[in-house]
Amino acid sequence: xxKKPVYKRLTIDNRMDIQAAIHDGKTISEISHMLGVNKxxxxxxxxxKMIKGMFCxxxxxxxxxxxxxxxx
Numbered sequence: 001x002x003k004k005p006v007y008k009r010l011t012i013d014n015r016m017d018i019q020a021a022i023h024d025g026k027t028i029s030e031i032s033h034m035l036g037v038n039k040x041x042x043x044x045x046x047x048x049k050m051i052k053g054m055f056c057x058x059x060x061x062x063x064x065x066x067x068x069x070x071x072x
Contacts, residue, residue: 010037014037015045015049017031017034018031018046022046028042028046
């Protein structure tokens with residue numbers, strides 16, 4: 001019997017860590033190692049949240065994105 005893979009969702013704190021690491025110039029490999037997740041998870045998150053070449057972390061709990069000034 002094979003086990004199903006266990007998937008892990010990124011938390012808001014993880015996303016904020018990714019944003020900070022990107023601004024510090026860290027690579028996807030370094031970020032994934034720091035968070036303890038696969039590189040593809042970080043890569044997909046960056047592809048999903050990139051706006052005008054910058055990582056945009058728009059969260060419903062925040063009034064405004066701190067990169068693109070987009071209202072949530």
